[in-house]
Amino acid sequence: MEFSAALRQLIQVPQNVAIFSHRNPDGDAIGSSLAMRHYLEQHGHTVHVLFPSEYPEEFEALPGAADALIWDLQPEECKQVINKKNLFIFLDFNALDRIDKMGDYLRDLPAQRIMIDHHLYPDPIAEHMISEPEASSTCELVYRFIDSMGDRGKINPNTVGKCIYTGLVTDTGSFRYATNPQVFRIAADLVERGTDDTGVQDMIFNSQKEKNLRLLGHCLSNRMEFLPEFKTALIWLSRRDYEEFDIQRGDTEGIVNYLLTIRDVKIAAFIHNQPTVVKLSLRSKGSIDVQEICKKHFKGGGHKNASGAYSHDSLKATIDKFKSILPEYKDKIWTNA
Numbered sequence: 001m002e003f004s005a006a007l008r009q010l011i012q013v014p015q016n017v018a019i020f021s022h023r024n025p026d027g028d029a030i031g032s033s034l035a036m037r038h039y040l041e042q043h044g045h046t047v048h049v050l051f052p053s054e055y056p057e058e059f060e061a062l063p064g065a066a067d068a069l070i071w072d073l074q075p076e077e078c079k080q081v082i083n084k085k086n087l088f089i090f091l092d093f094n095a096l097d098r099i100d101k102m103g104d105y106l107r108d109l110p111a112q113r114i115m116i117d118h119h120l121y122p123d124p125i126a127e128h129m130i131s132e133p134e135a136s137s138t139c140e141l142v143y144r145f146i147d148s149m150g151d152r153g154k155i156n157p158n159t160v161g162k163c164i165y166t167g168l169v170t171d172t173g174s175f176r177y178a179t180n181p182q183v184f185r186i187a188a189d190l191v192e193r194g195t196d197d198t199g200v201q202d203m204i205f206n207s208q209k210e211k212n213l214r215l216l217g218h219c220l221s222n223r224m225e226f227l228p229e230f231k232t233a234l235i236w237l238s239r240r241d242y243e244e245f246d247i248q249r250g251d252t253e254g255i256v257n258y259l260l261t262i263r264d265v266k267i268a269a270f271i272h273n274q275p276t277v278v279k280l281s282l283r284s285k286g287s288i289d290v291q292e293i294c295k296k297h298f299k300g301g302g303h304k305n306a307s308g309a310y311s312h313d314s315l316k317a318t319i320d321k322f323k324s325i326l327p328e329y330k331d332k333i334w335t336n337a
Contacts, residue, residue, distance in 0.1 A: 027170025056250025139167025157194035
């Protein structure tokens with residue numbers, strides 16, 4: 001990474017910093033935000049981390065997670081904090097609508113802005129933009145950012161290291177996809193520095209509640225459809241399912257990935273009925289581009305092999321629409337079989 005003198009000055013001189021990440025923050029959003037916070041505090045910056053909505057319980061063990069401000073729960077406190085900041089850092093998103101009302105609030109405020117992200121098609125939301133869609137995760141970029149600043153020695157294994165490792169693990173599915181050689185070098189360096197890689201994996205994957213396994217069983221037994229002519233599988237959940245299983249934030253994370261374990265499945269879809277919208281999460285194998293499907297047909301986006309979108313149609317109408325567009329991609333699906 002190459003940085004301008006102005007960006008280096010921003011980092012090396014203490015600022016009053018707000019770090020933002022996207023709604024429904026995942027391991028990469030939370031990990032990159034907290035890692036950046038712990039790094040900047042070593043340079044004397046005053047830092048607050050803000051999310052639009054709550055994060056899954058398994059990430060509560062990350063250092064500093066309990067200090068994060070949640071706009072949905074405390075909007076006035078968030079506004080008071082934001083008003084005092086002179087530097088905004090945007091992590092793991094590249095358009096202000098990804099942070100909802102918080103984005104509207106800070107849009108015209110007089111603060112300098114840095115964006116670090118790995119999603120496609122960034123909006124010009126910052127003076128300093130690091131956008132690398134080929135990166136595995138924003139945590140990979142945060143590590144490289146710190147390293148390029150000459151500050152690898154500030155990667156404390158129990159704070160910065162643990163948070164970065166969390167994002168690497170979650171956004172690569174435990175190093176199964178979206179990897180590159182640099183990811184493994186970063187992971188190795190973090191472990192050599194003393195980051196407890198087994199502990200991070202345990203925090204993420206071995207902290208499920210009984211209801212989560214029962215929900216997964218319900219999804220696989222009662223809500224899974226296989227469309228062999230399109231090498232596609234989908235799982236759907238209704239509002240009634242949400243009530244019956246008391247589904248809360250983070251409870252459905254990762255369910256879509258089970259569909260990709262089926263040998264002949266190239267596209268996996270998880271379509272579920274949230275209170276005001278229907279959410280779609282798409283995954284794919286190989287060179288099949290589900291980001292194109294989300295962007296073209298549902299005004300969503302993300303990555304080639306992992307994308308999402310929202311629909312204001314009914315659950316059934318959304319499922320029907322998704323199925324209706326598959327013939328458009330049949331040749332690509334079978335070509336990549």
